[in-house]
Amino acid sequence: MAEYLFLVPLLPLIGFLINGLLIGRLPRSVVSAVACGSVGLSLIVAIMLFFDLKALPADARLIEQTLFTWISADILHVNLAFMLDPLSAIMILVVTGVGFLIHVYSVGYMAHDKCFGRYFAYLNLFTFSMLVLVLADNFLLMFVGWEGVGLCSYLLIGFWYEKQSASDAGKKAFIVNRIGDFGFLIGMFIIFWHVGSLDFATVSQNAPMVFAAGGTVITVACLCLFVGATGKSAQIPLYVWLPDAMEGPTPVSALIHAATMVTAGVYMIARTNVLYMMAPDALMVVAIVGAATALFAATIGLAQNDIKRVLAYSTVSQLGYMFLACGVAAFSAGIFHLMTHAFFKALLFLGAGSVIHAMSDKQDMREMGGLKKHLPITFMTMLIATLAISGIPGFSGFFSKDEILWKSFSSSHGHVALWVLGFITAGLTAFYMFRLIYLTFYGEERMDAETKKHIHESPRTMTVPLMILAVLSVIGGLVGMPHIFGATNYFEEWLHPVMAGPPQEAATHALASAGANTSMEWILMFASVALVLMAIYLAWYLYRKNTAAAGSLADKLSGARTTLANKYYVDEFYGAVVIRPLIVFSLFLWKIVDVIIIDGFLNGLASLWHDISNALRHAQSGRVRSYATMFVFGVILVVAYFVLGSN
């Protein structure tokens, strides 16, 4: 089975080629069959490979396949090679699994769109790129996937290109991602010129010999890579593109901007955990940025009215959690949250898509309400996802989020302050998610009559994926139960071979204080559950029970509310500080430096000669007498020369 590894990314690529080259010539049924089929087949191959991998002994779980040499120049030698290890196995399952469901969902969602073929071509291309990203066995190939998903994100956000805001958002996403990629590139350069290779295996193996642990070089390298991650995974300060990315079709938001692409940064950090473990300062930055982003985005999420934007900020916030986990060296917890998040956030987006579908493409929650009875399946599945994301015990989100919170508290890289940030965020998350639920599904129906007429539950192709994802959102967490429940954390165990884990000294420390910590872990768990429940109550009180109170509260906090609704004016800040000056500077370069100074200098030189010649040409008056005068004068000079010279 191992030799078929290349099929996993190849199948979606074939789907893309078929749909892309024959765009507009295939009937919709064929298009959707090709698109879903290719991803479905890829999923099947991925599952088979997963079991192959599982059959191997824990230490030898690695399947590699080299296709050909891609770039080679002197000592640089980059292969087009894929690598399947426990980490990438999880990723391909998530990508193909969630991807497949979203493809299926899209068949229903996009049924009425004119550019059906183009949509699925892009979606397949995205799946391909994402699979390349996670299966790459070296940095450069990962970068290929990295930029590839960025491209698809660009194309899909700007899918409805006739809408100015959509194409703007696509461009913004791509450029912000490029800024991150810039960091990734630099990080790659540093690593290459020190290690002499870009292969993950070689780098992991040689890094301890080459880099001084905690040294400047490795810290800078890791920080550069992290800049890449902040771009792709929408962390402070490069998160600004993700909320705008909601201009794309909703399944795209679910697939790219919730479940898969945005988690690439987390994956990358987990993949290079060996390096990060050698750079504690970099890890600290990761943790702080992650925690800060989690809180920051969650506060913005409180005041958004667009259903997708709430989810977008929620995604940013949850990604912050994952980075927090990575930052405290709990990489497997980060990946675990990545997986559960993929399930429930994809579900939330698809649910939101279903709502938007029903609402004739309206996204403002203030115009919704009371949809519960109209969209029962959507409501149920979304409620499950909401419970999961809020961290209600038993649901998948609870296990992963709790693990992160606990690790941020207990890990040798952790800190109480980080835990506090994560803890508050958990409360905020529950609040804004239930606000969403209450505003959308409960209360009076605030939509206009025309919209109301068209409200209908989505077709089967859309609801079935919702239900499957709902199931996964519930049970997905069971593979990674905390130790205190007495269960085995299969997930952590599975990932153990590829994770560097905390340094030896810290691990023993953790073991020694295990007894003391168990009670602490229980306490923290209860605390967060209690906070979540309180937040849910508050949401219920403000948006269900006593909506007037919400209004008066909003009035009291109008300043804060405006700030939040305007996302802390970060976009405006970037616009004023980066973009405007850059454009003005460019104009200056063009109009002043290029046209006036450089070209002006050259043209000035030319016209100087022109003027000189112009002055001189008057000597050529055409008058015989002046010619004769000059001639005689010349004769005088020549004669004088000889006369005086002879003396």
Next chain:
Amino acid sequence: MNLDTVIFIVSAVVAVFGATMMIAQRNPVASVLYLILSLVAQAVCYVQLSALFLGAILVVVYAGAIMVLFLFVIMLLNLRGSEDLGQPPKALSRFTKYTIGILMTLELVFIIKGAPLKAMATGLIGKAPDGFGSVEQVARLMFTDYLYPFELTGVLLLIAVVGAVVVAKSRKPGDPEETQTEETAGTNTNEAGS
């Protein structure tokens, strides 16, 4: 001061006077007459230098024929010194031109003064050999040593004749001026030929 010197001084003064008046005149006819005066004075100097033949030629051909040709042309064109000659030149440019002319003369004089003329004939003109400058002597040289240049001069004259005819010929055959011009050209050649 012997007679030679007196004759030389007189003829030199007349030659210079004639030349000066020639360029100072506005009326071209007067200019021509002054030039003839100057040429005749020069011919006297030639004779003084025992160039009898050339002195004669100068008077006959130059003062006689060529200058008459000039006069013909002036009359043909009906110039009376009242033609539009444009703006008189500015004082500065006039001054420059005089300066240049004077400079040129001074330079030549300077050369003459500095030249080792005393080495030959002690700077004075002694007695000329017998028959020097006679028609016979000049003719003998011309038809022996200088035969080819002489013949070439003949060719040159022929070319000049043809050239003058072509140049002065009117392009428009029906032009009434044409015949007149051709006549002039014809006169030219005749005169030059003689």
Next chain:
Amino acid sequence: MEDLFLTIVTFFPLLGAVVLLFVPANQHSTIKGTSLIVAFVTMLFSFWIYNRFDPVASGMQFEVNLPWVQSLGIDYHLGIDGISLLLIVLTTVLTVLCVIAAWHSVTEGVKGFFISMLLLTTGMIGVFVSLDLFLFYVFWEVMLVPMYFLIGVWGGPRRVYAAIKFVLFTMFGSLLMLVALLYVYFEYQAFAGEYTFDLLKIMNMPLAYHPQLWLFGAFALAFAIKVPLFPFHTWLPDAHVQAPTVGSVILAGVLLKMGTYGFLRICMPLFPDATIAYMPYICILAIIAIIYGALVSMVQRDVKSLVAFSSVSHMGFVMLGMFSLNLQGVEGAVLQMINHGISTGALFLIVGMIYERRHTRMIEDFGGLAKVMPVFATFFMIVTLSSIGLPFTNGFVGEFLILLGAFKANTWYGVLASSGVILAACYMLWMYQRVVYGKVTNPKNQNLKDLSARERLVLIPLVVLIFWIGIYPSPFLNRIEPAAKQVLSHVGKASTVQLNESYEIVDVPVLGASSDDAEAALAELEGAGR
């Protein structure tokens, strides 16, 4: 037989041009057909050469060395290595595409146009195959003439200004080059006792440090103008904007490469110490070019001048790669030359295609073309992505290698130059968005025809190359590597001998580039070799 290969491929277009002379000027289709056949056959010849080229061997191949003007030591010396090979193939391929692209766009002076094209091809190939400095110079100048006519006769409204500017700039540079060339010529006579312009012989002549600086400067100025490096670039936007589409394609695709090729072929092997001494300055200029070109592109209103300024930026990358003086950088630079020829050539073709339809190139006149011309939009997208260096397109491989090399040469070079990657995305995507996305606001755009079969035929080979080089660049890199090694070994080898001597020469008046700088660069170079 092998000896004849290069001569054939060089002079076949010239032969075609001569044949065209005898075709009556009003038989347009005969003229076009003949030139297409000639261009196509030339391309086949170049493929044949590519096929017969030994990728492993280092040194020159298909060498021909015949005396030309024996008394002056001028030889008809041709030969190619991997670098010239790829550039020749690029030239012939672009020529074929240009002939097809010009099929309908040229309506007046058809005969002169195609004769110019073919002459230009001979000039360009000649530059790439010459191993004799004099021959090189001759081809270098020959090429100017047809280009002058292409811009000046078939160009836009300000074509005469642009053409004269182009010629004056280039002539100014080549004049200095000629002087330096003669200096080298006489210097070699003093060294070896024979007069020769043979590059391979002169390469082995040691030159003192100080004259090297001057000579390098003179050659470098000629080449830098052609590239064009930052302060000498102002002819380029004018020339591009005014040139006909085909002229722009050839100009950007091949002519600019002559400059960088000259650096590699002449400056670096001949003046190794000067190369090391100048390296920081040229790298800094290259970085300025990268960022400057990108920033200025961003605010252009004319698509063509945007692409022209982006050329400045891209060629900055090439210069940076070459002067990072390590294998990655040089290989990347050579590959990037090819890439730039393909992507920018394709961009100019695309701009030409909409220009033919709308007779405007102003960005604001467009918008929403994706709706009316989906195929066009797709090609445009692919080429745009290649231009901004997306992985699996050709641009990425070159840029990555260059940046990797530059980073090795100096960390800050790498970092600053990498920012050009961000800016490239900004200006290209912004332009793409304004031209292709959005609603069709201008009614004139409502009924535009999508690309015809002929136009697709022009673009498809380029798109294929874009992906080929992007995904499987090994055939190209393998051919570049021995040649790049050769160039670098010249710089490296000579400098170990020469630099130690040059310590004695303490005053370096030209630049104040102390030998310390050179030493540091040398140390880095050795590091790279290790």
Next chain:
Amino acid sequence: MVPISAYLILAAVLFGIGTVGVLISRNVIVMFMSIELMLNAANMVLIAFSRALSIADGHVIVFLVLTVAAAEAAVGLGLIIMIYRNRATINIDRFSLLKW
């Protein structure tokens, strides 16, 4: 006895006057005559030297010069006539077609 330098100086003065005549005259015919005067000044020098050296070759040359002068006068006057016919002026400043 008149020293030879006296003749030479006379010739120089005549030549200078001729030069000034060419430079300041606006009338083509006068200009032409000035040139003739300069020619004759040169002839005077030839004759003076001939006499001083007692070699008659100078005379022959002067004779040739006179012939050339005649030819020149013929062609020159022909030109003047043509110019006058075309432009109706003999002002030399009007004939500035060769400028720039």
